[in-house]
Amino acid sequence: MIDLQTWIDWAGGPLFRAALAFMLLGLARRAALNAWEIVRAWRRAGDKQLPWRAVLRATLRWLFPLGQVGNRALFSATTLLFHAAVILVPLFLAGHVALWQPWLGIAWPVMPSALATALTVAAVVAALGLVIQRAASRATRALSRLEDYALPIVVGLPFLTGLLVMHPGWNPFSYQWTMLAHVLSADLLLVLFPLTKLSHMVLLPATQLVSELAWHFPPDAGSRVAAALRKEGEPI
């Protein structure tokens, strides 16, 4: 029987390295395939005149969702809070920086512990809020797949367990089991990045360009569709 600490070290060591490598290389792969498809679509397009300026403006506009609050203010605010928490806490938590430091040999500024706790609570609450708001509206319900409900929960798990690990006094479970759950759920999250829509973290900057390119058909697209429908020569 191997003791629990050995499993924690394994999940935070070799398994974490593999998950991290999978996330980084996998995201690079997604970005490369995306770029390949963009180039391919552009080379086939009959109309190669792209409204670059408009595409750039739309891209920038959607990168900062505050301007898009519109008619779903609560949803936008939850999303923003959720993103701020899930990006900042893992990178700037003092305990995480202390783990990176011997491995990378560099340290970077850490966030105050109280802020980390507050943001972690926010991440958990926002994750639940996202699921509830998605389920509450008929329009979003119609658009959602199982993945869309499951991902906020999966993203929230390492934050919930991390909160309990950070404050053992609040933790009704064994410290080591909580730590193992924390590390394993984080590993799972890293693996899921390139495989699910979480890969929007690298694909987002190109989404507007892709949408634009989708309307630039190959020059003979019309006649090929007509041929496939066996309606050649018929008036449109």
Added chain:
Amino acid sequence: MLDRLSLLKTILWALVGVLAAVSVVRFAFGLGAVTNLSDAAPWGLWVALDVMAGVALAAGGFVVAAAVYVFHLEQYRPFVRAAILTALLGYAAVAAGLLYDLGLPWHIWHPMIYWQHHSVLFEVALCVMFYLTVLALEFAPAVLEHPCFARPAFQTIARGLRQATLPLVVAGIVLSTLHQSSLGSLFLITPYRLHALWYSPILYVLFFVSAVALGLATLIAESLLSSFFYRHKAPLRLLSGLGLGAAVVLALYALLRLGDLAWRGQLGACFDGSWLSRMFLFEMALSTLIPMALLCVPRVRSSLAGLALCAGLIVAGMVLYRVDVCLVAFARPEGSGYFPTWMEIAVSLGLLAACVLVFLFLVERLRVYDDPHVRGAPQPSYDPATLHNLLPDELAAPRRYSLAALLGGCLAVVFLPLGAPQPVATAALPARAAAGIAENRQGEPGQTLAFAVPDRPLPADAQPASLLVIDGNRDGQMVLFNHGAHIGRMGRHESCALCHHLSLPLDRNTSCFECHRDVYGPTPLFRHESHVKALGGNAGCRQCHADDSLPKTYETSTACDQCHRLQVASAALVPAPAARWHPAPGYVDAMHGLCVNCHEKSAREAPEHYSPLLSRCDHCHDPDRAEQRQPLAPSRP
């Protein structure tokens, strides 16, 4: 659903991914990190499989070239390009495998400059380099046929190369003959290491003949596999001709190998029942006797299944022959058994996979086989009901294969060591008490210590002494320590704490070994889990990690001596452990820290009492004395 070709490529890409991950560790941290190789077993799987078997598997190249260009067996011309390509890739894999196996891979070019003409390996190295070049030139015309190279300059080169075909073929045959046999000659200097059933003065002939058979079998297997994966008809009539050729060569090989054993009177050793004799019988049956017998039957020879079976047997058996000579039947010093690590196997498989992928890539784009496998560009089509595009997704293949390689590589990362291998921990032996004598000899500093021999009278000027025998690294070179005299000299029992810095509660003479458990490596003393239990689970965390807001590290936790006040003797000669305890140093460092400092200090500060020799290593470590007393030493536990 994946078709069989895509499935094959997916698996191959996953293997290449594993290869990539292992390669990073191999070249970043050296051979020791990924292999079981050692000074006693310096040649392992990579030499046996990638070099020995790899060269032999590629022998089809020169055999078919000789058949077509020298013996004018024109019907085999369709195989020439595939055979040359296989040989080219095989030798490229040999070179790549060597890069993994060489301790200093960046020295691989050395044989070109530093000639060692007494060395068989030098000849092999030069031949392989030359032959790789020859093969590249032989295959170049096929590449230059591709539309990419339509420019006249390239076509001039292609014409020149085509005119040079015959000289190139002849050079290829000569070079192959030389080094295929030389790989066997390598083992001629090991008549006492290689088992008698494998060692032979004609080892080089056996290697050459078996390589010819193996090369033919590889060609058959490759042609059958290619027809299976690309779903085209295999040229059965030609393949059965190759099969017949293989049978003839196998017969020659069996005659030579068994005849040589009989000639040297070793044939009886095949049946002596040892497991190597059984291995020999298994290898001979697999590689030679069964396929030879089967290939002699025309019905087997002209059937797809029969040819596939025979080619498979020959390939497996002849590769086993190389592995046997190189590893299995090769005696090594006792206790230095070798079995490859999973990483060594992964590298061999990965190189093979990479070769197959390059082979498939070229077969799909160049005219390697006569009927091209290039599938025409798909016609556009739409499902009229749904208007869905029915075109195959052009990026499906890159998407699938890159994911397969990524998954393979990251799966390997989980199990890869990250760093050079750590030295194996050597547990220290606890010091033990022994009855001894202390003798004041003329001209020697201090006392000379010896074990007491029962029933022998004490020499003059000698007193009985209570000794400690310290043999931390278990090599029999013990240090004898006069414990009784040190007690007297340091100030009776009040002085225990000068050496024995206590670490177990209320214990006054804890053995050094309790904390300094390893001879050279430090021993961690702090056990987190037992503290968690003792302090009552999560509720107790705050006793050491007072501030939740700080990361729970060594530096931010309560110091040990805040609770364990009585456990560190303040009078210890060695600096008392810091408030934050570090791992206990290794046994050697602890002993040296304890003895050397005090000896040096005494010799320096009280020269009227102590000789300057007191601070020398050989005052305690006296190899002559230890050897002399060795027979008197009590048997070690």
